[in-house]
Amino acid sequence: MSADDVMGSPLAFSGQRLDWRDLPRAVRTRIATLAGAQVTAEISATTGFSPGFAAVLELSDGRGVFVKAVSAEQNPASPVLARQEIVVGAALPPQVPAPRLLWSDDDGEWVLLGFEVAHGRAPETPWRPADLALVLDALSVVADAAPLPGHRLPRTDEALAQDFTGWRALRRWPDAERAAAAERSGELGAWALTHLDALVRWEQDAMHVCAGDALVHGDLRADNIVIDHEHAKVAIVDWPHASIGAPWLDLAFLLPSVSMQGGGDPQRHFWAHPLSDGVPSASLRAALAGLAGYFAFGSLQPAPIGIPNLRRFQRAQAEAALRWLRELA
Known part of the structure; x- marks a missing residue:
């Protein structure tokens, strides 16, 4: 790609x-x-x-x-x-x-x-620094917000327990099929295949590090964001995956898609953001392993009904997450 x-x-x-x-x-x-x-x-x-x-x-x-x-x-x-x-x-x-x-x-x-109508437009891609700055500031507001009393939002670790199993699922594939899938992804696929046992270990740690008490959107990317430049406001839309978990997860989960759409180094953006304060590198690695495995395994499945482009997008996100994950290995 x-x-x-x-x-x-x-x-x-x-x-x-x-x-x-x-x-x-x-x-x-x-x-x-x-x-x-x-x-x-x-x-x-x-x-x-x-x-x-x-x-x-x-x-x-x-x-x-x-x-x-x-x-x-x-x-x-x-x-x-x-x-x-x-x-x-x-x-x-x-x-x-x-x-x-x-x-x-x-x-x-x-x-x-x-x-309500969210006025504005999706972020331009490649990402503009001004757009990204507004969005990154909005993530702090989300993380600091407490859901209303009596809410029925799931815990993030429970909501992702079935999704963050991609590397384990790939490890169960026959060797020839797994090798063929890795070959289609070039250098990153070869790296993932070589480090599959480590990816499985990190993925298994993901549920522990995803736990927390903050509001998590869970599916942030450019098409779920509307920017009103006239009023310097951001609206985050499409919330069906919202949950309660670690406050830095939306930042970590957003940045691979930002990177793949020209927004710069996710490592630099993550550690420069206040939400990364006190986050162990191993925790970030575990969460990214879970995310990358989810996208990598999903990208190898048949296209879902009515969404023909999803698998291509998931592959691109998997590759972006793996590039960042490789820096933390």
């Missing part, structure tokens, strides 16, 4: 979206009822991997609302994630830089969510 593949716009990796007219008439009617006005125009979201409907809807009374509408027909996992995002929306305190969930609906088939 060339640098051009991963340093361009997040649009290159977006999923397949539905348009307003693709939605069943009953779903459109329900959205208008929930929004409190007729829909007069739509501006479709062009980034992200969700294969359902996601757009800013202009309403007849002059308001706007960002709406997501998903069903299992687009992707079996999409309604599950949407339902979890409803849970998260009820847990986020007002200081978190995220659009507020205004309403939701679930008829067992279609899950609908209406949010």
Whole structure:
């Protein structure tokens, strides 16, 4: 994969979206009822991997609302994630830089969510230093925010327990298949194959180091961020993977994607950030091993329904995480 593949716009990796007219008439009617006005125009979201409907809807009374509408027909996992995002929306305190969930609906088939509109644009890629500075500052706000009382957010170590098993899964593959997969990834694949036992050990430590008491978004990358330059504000969107864990995890999990999209050295960015204070290098190594294994193993699976570009993006993230991990080995 060339640098051009991963340093361009997040649009290159977006999923397949539905348009307003693709939605069943009953779903459109329900959205208008929930929004409190007729829909007069739509501006479709062009980034992200969700294969359902996601757009800013202009309403007849002059308001706007960002709406997501998903069903299992687009992707079996999409309604599950949407339902979890409803849970998260009820847990986020007002200081978190995220659009507020205004309403939701679930008829067992279609899950609908209406949010405040986040004004701005996704970060330009290659990343601009000014954009990255705003985003890195926002991570401290997220880490310092306490979820609202009675929240039902999972613990990060429990939420990732099944995901952060990629290296163990690869070790169970037949030698020939594992070697062929490593060869396709060139130098980094060869390094991972040589260090597979160490990667497994580090990955097994990841659950311990992910534990904590801070709010964690869990899926930060350029297409989940909106920057309003006029007001120097950042909005972080798409929260279905939110959990409670170590305060530095979002920083560590974001930086490989920043690096792969031209944002500079993740090692330098991590240790220069206040959230890295007191983090043992071995803890960072363990978390990155879990993340890299998740992306590496995921990238070798068939493309999920409605998201044909996901595996290519995961491969690019795996390679970026491995480059950083190699520095910590």
